[in-house]
Amino acid sequence: MSGHRTRTDREWSVLVAASQVLLERTPVLTDRLFEELQSHSPAYDEAVPRDEHWRQTNEALKYGIEALAAGRTAPRRDLEYAQRLGRRRAEQGLALDLLLHAYRHAGFLVWEALLEIVSETDPDSLPVLVHLAAQMWAAVDQQAAAVTDAYRATEHAMLRRSDERVQALLDALLEGRSTPGLVTRAAAGLDLPEHGRYAVVVLRIDPSRSVRRIPAAAGMRFVWRMRTEYEAAVVALGESAELGDLVTELDGHGIRGPGGISPVVDGLAELGRARRFAELALRTGGAAPEGFVRLDQRLPTALVVSQPELAARLLADVFGPLLELEPADRAVLVETLDAWLECEGSAGRAATRLYCHRNTVFNRLRRLEQLTSRSLSRPRDLIEMTLALDAFRLTEA
Numbered sequence: 383m384s385g386h387r388t389r390t391d392r393e394w395s396v397l398v399a400a401s402q403v404l405l406e407r408t409p410v411l412t413d414r415l416f417e418e419l420q421s422h423s424p425a426y427d428e429a430v431p432r433d434e435h436w437r438q439t440n441e442a443l444k445y446g447i448e449a450l451a452a453g454r455t456a457p458r459r460d461l462e463y464a465q466r467l468g469r470r471r472a473e474q475g476l477a478l479d480l481l482l483h484a485y486r487h488a489g490f491l492v493w494e495a496l497l498e499i500v501s502e503t504d505p506d507s508l509p510v511l512v513h514l515a516a517q518m519w520a521a522v523d524q525q526a527a528a529v530t531d532a533y534r535a536t537e538h539a540m541l542r543r544s545d546e547r548v549q550a551l552l553d554a555l556l557e558g559r560s561t562p563g564l565v566t567r568a569a570a571g572l573d574l575p576e577h578g579r580y581a582v583v584v585l586r587i588d589p590s591r592s593v594r595r596i597p598a599a600a601g602m603r604f605v606w607r608m609r610t611e612y613e614a615a616v617v618a619l620g621e622s623a624e625l626g627d628l629v630t631e632l633d634g635h636g637i638r639g640p641g642g643i644s645p646v647v648d649g650l651a652e653l654g655r656a657r658r659f660a661e662l663a664l665r666t667g668g669a670a671p672e673g674f675v676r677l678d679q680r681l682p683t684a685l686v687v688s689q690p691e692l693a694a695r696l697l698a699d700v701f702g703p704l705l706e707l708e709p710a711d712r713a714v715l716v717e718t719l720d721a722w723l724e725c726e727g728s729a730g731r732a733a734t735r736l737y738c739h740r741n742t743v744f745n746r747l748r749r750l751e752q753l754t755s756r757s758l759s760r761p762r763d764l765i766e767m768t769l770a771l772d773a774f775r776l777t778e779a
Contacts, residue, residue: 430474442488443488446522471533493515556609556653574603580648582643583617586611638674642661682768700754701774
């Protein structure tokens with residue numbers, strides 16, 4: 383425990399003699415320190431087994447006392463042991479402030495014991511011992527620094543490992559794995575209920591955007607995960623939040639897509655299915671979707687997207703003649719059909735949207751019926767035309 387000032391021979395001899403006596407009294411000193419720590423806080427007992435705590439306290443005191451009389455070039459076993467204890471206590475979950483209290487209180491007791499020993503054996507040397515007080519407390523500070531650095535490094539490593547473990551559990555859920563016990567472990571790691579109302583959001587990656595800090599709000603909680611092509615969020619919706627509330631919450635934090643949102647599922651075990659639905663919802667928006675697409679609002683289009691071969695066949699069978707028109711002519715007819723469907727079959731409202739006369743809308747729709755050999759007044763034909771339109775838009779995108 384040497385400091386910056388060189389000790390005199392008299393100081394060395396006083397300190398060495400007192401330290402040797404103190405080493406013999408280490409178990410008694412350990413008992414006292416141990417009892418006072420237990421009285422200070424029950425957390426010591428809760429975190430560290432008593433036998434282990436007493437033994438390690440005794441070892442730390444012994445190494446600290448040995449270092450009192452060691453030269454400046456001697457190995458600092460007290461610092462090495464402080465590092466070991468720092469790592470161990472971090473793993474055991476003892477609060478750092480309690481660990482530092484133990485070290486500083488130990489320094490107190492050692493100093494009192496040294497004063498007592500010198501008073502008993504060589505009272506004339508007390509002034510000499512007092513000159514060493516600053517050096518001793520500097521050494522205690524070194525021990526405290528060593529234990530703090532080791533504790534924090536271990537705590538950081540533990541948090542990183544914990545985060546990696548939690549992220550691995552989240553990945554497993556999103557991938558739909560059925561490993562025994564997975565859902566229970568994930569619920570504990572993510573601090574989420576196994577059963578409850580969940581949705582999954584997938585969001586196209588934007589390097590300029592950070593979305594991981596959305597606080598729990600409106601009864602919702604977000605857990606984000608970066609994946610290869612997009613970011614995914616598991617959203618615990620609570621008892622009352624709806625998908626519309628989810629979109630509003632995302633928008634309130636400046637997150638406006640493009641993204642897909644799954645329907646509500648009932649529990650963590652369903653997150654794999656929800657993730658697939660959210661991806662499918664995003665795909666219904668084509669190559670350049672805008673905003674957030676909810677699968678529950680795009681189910682017919684989702685059917686088309688999920689069956690590309692059948693979609694191509696449907697497009698060819700229904701829109702075959704239409705596809706042979708000049709691009710500009712074809713675009714006018716497709717735009718008219720789209721507007722008419724969006725306006726719920728109202729030619730007047732479609733005409734307003736298209737900036738043309740309602741008779742023009744009727745003429746274009748009749749031509750479309752002739753080309754496709756379908757009637758928009760027959761429900762089955764209308765379904766085919768609507769699905770073919772979805773397939774056409776996705777193909778064009």
